[in-house]
Amino acid sequence: MQLNTLSPSEGSRRERRRVGRGIGSGFGKTCGRGHKGQKSRSGGYHKVGFEGGQMPIQRRLPKRGFRSAKQLISAQIRLSELNAVEGDIVSLAALKEAGLIHSGVKFAKVFASGAVNRAVILKGVAATAGAKQAIESAGGSVEA
8 A cells, every 4th residue: 555546435525516617517607506585695694593583493492401411420329229239348340340330430329228238338439428327327337
């Protein structure tokens, strides 16, 4: 392979449209712009979503809802789900290994729902006040 022989694959790059080159080209005279009107003039354009002065649809409809981007990388764990984790130390890696959270999760928080049967040590996983109390009463601890 040599640099002077390189070329894009067939059909991957379309040639630019040459307008105003006679009737036979299909883009002579009006150059594909039609007759008259703002869009046929040079410099003529209108805003995206402009409806001729009528209140545009994106302003007529009410604002609704919000999806947090942080929601995609954070997870909530029930207290009772900690029983499924192997070993005494519960970390993000241990939760992923147990199949309780997916691989993209970067933050996790344990909340009080159910009961934990054994002493566990939370490392790098947050806990609510109720969950922390339940873990400590079972003989475990919470390390931030």
